[in-house]
Amino acid sequence: MRHPLPALAILCALLVVACYGELCAGESALDRVRRTGVLRWGGDVQGGEPYVYEDPATPGKLIGFEVEIMDAVARELGVSAEFVQSDWSNLVPALERGTFDVAVNGLEVTAARADVVRFTRPYYVFSEQLVVRRDDASIRALTDLRGKRVGTLASSLAWDLLQPTGATVVPYEGVEEPYQDLVNGRTDAVLLDDVIAVRYGLVKPTLRLAADVGDGYYAAAVRRADASLGDAIDGALAELGRTGELRRILARFRLDNARQARLAQWTAADTRTMTGAHQTATFTLGHLRLFLEGAGVTLLVSVLAMALAVTLGLFLALARRSRHRPLSLLASLYVELFRGTPVLLQLYLIYFGLGNVSPALRLGPLSAAVLGLGLNYAAYESEIYRAGMDAVPVGQLEAAAALGMSVPLTLRRILVPQALRIALPGVTNDFIALLKDSSLVSVITVVELTKRMQITAVDVRSYLIPGLLCAGLYLSMSFPLSRLSRRLEARLARDGDAT
């Protein structure tokens, strides 16, 4: 290193910070909250009504039943509450890192979460609601779901409930999409908690409630080490339950019902039952089989999408060279459009957008994934081909013309074969990129390798083994590809040198 001084300074700074952390470690989270007078709690405003959301009447002001509950809890503790915005899917890691003291945002008490955080007593009792199409009388309970397609949020309590039913569970990342797909017939049922079901599912005229299949709890989460803070919040929530304030808050957000009566009589033993008594899952051969299936889906989607991309890309490249102005303009427009917008958006529009336009355009998730990635990559392939075509000397095309070869014949026999050879390394490179980009199709409910890894990581409480296995599988798919491309290049070069 040429300048050791800055590095040394950074090292010292790190040491100081670490020592400060050590010194402060003597102070409990509860003591710190009391000392600073602020209870920092994390949530995601994007979760929307009724949890935490911006007041439509006063932009910038946060409202929601969780806002009111946390204000009341802070008041009981003699401090003030401060909201910290955090992406919902990162709520637990952010809590563990210390970004805030407590996470409160519709966190369902699941076995997986109870292993990593310390849950307080619940502030809301929800019911898992099975929603089906109004004209479908075949589903009345979880036991009717064998062989059906059922939508839910990945890693939720509903996800856990569905695993033993024999249903094909379709994972979504938003709350509107699962009901939309149910209306469109892509799934047979949706299982989500009543807060979501009432607001997003049952408002649709063609859907109905089939059954309440079990209760679950929203609870606040603190770090496992912060037991005293957890106890203090437990105490505050108990007081709010006893005085009836908790139910009054819920009532203001149309959330109060008979189930909430349990909140007032809740005991510490109930909390132990809620969070305890479950065995920790470990990585098993069953997981490995699912991983291989995921890798199979990744490979299938990538190969088919690439086949579409290389074919369509060639026509686009030829169209762009065409002397027919409207045709070349159209091709340019296509390339700019598909390169200039996010592939994620294209996937959404093709799967959810087109599905709403007409039943005939209602593609299955796999077809939509292949089409979306294929159409997008076609734009990139056409650019690679174009460079390849530009590299073929114009003289050869004139020589073909002078020999009486027609334009299409010249393209087919002279231009394209040479352009493809020049383009081959770029195309192979793109194929490897596509292999990895294919993980994006999980937003349209395709469970490919990366999605499988995320689901398993939550199941087994660790990203390490699933992450490494996932990386290994991607490598074992892309490495042979890059070897193949090397060999093709080498062979073409050798052909070129043949005498």
Next chain:
Amino acid sequence: MIRVEHLVKKFGARTVISDVAFDVPAGQSLALVGPSGGGKSTLLRCMLGLESFDGGRITIAGATLAAQSERANRVALPQIRAAAGLVFQQWHLFAHMTALENICEAPVHVRRLPIDEATKQARTLLEKVGMSHRADALPRRLSGGEQQRVAIARALAMEPRVLFMDEPTSALDPERVGELVTLLRGLAREGLTLVCITHDIDFAAALCDRVIVLAGGELVEDGAPAEVLAAPKHAATRKFLGRD
């Protein structure tokens, strides 16, 4: 065989060929000479429809290209290209095909000759140009002279009645020029009409029975090589021949 009438070609505002006219009877060997930028290559490209022109007419083997009549030209052009072969200055062999494949390409795909027959014909032509031993080589492995001979064979494979050549001697060693002259003379004896663009006066004198000098876009001299070279009438010709 060839009739050029009042040919005018402009690049933007610049006139590069102004009112050029001449006839070439069948079987004649014609050299088009003149200084660089004199309009020789452009004239050649116009004759094969690789370049449009702004005035006049070009008739080759009975088919006529005329200025501003695209539709009629579209009918005439394939006829002209069927009757005429062209060997480019840089040969422009198809880089992904062997010498043999280069020669077979147009006969198989344009004249629809069976592959066996086209291959047999191609081998005969390769022997004629002295390239049988290089039949399976790719263009990049061939020397300039070798590429040229393959390009000649490729043009001859379409059985043209007139062969155009652009600067055939520019990439050849002096000793190879003699071989080329021998080859082309043989073709001329078989009745092929030859039109060569060249800078090389000695080559023109050795091969051709007529020389046309183009300078500044105009036809300034037309006659037998001996008389044009011995007694040039035009100042531009004298300058070009280095007689001033």
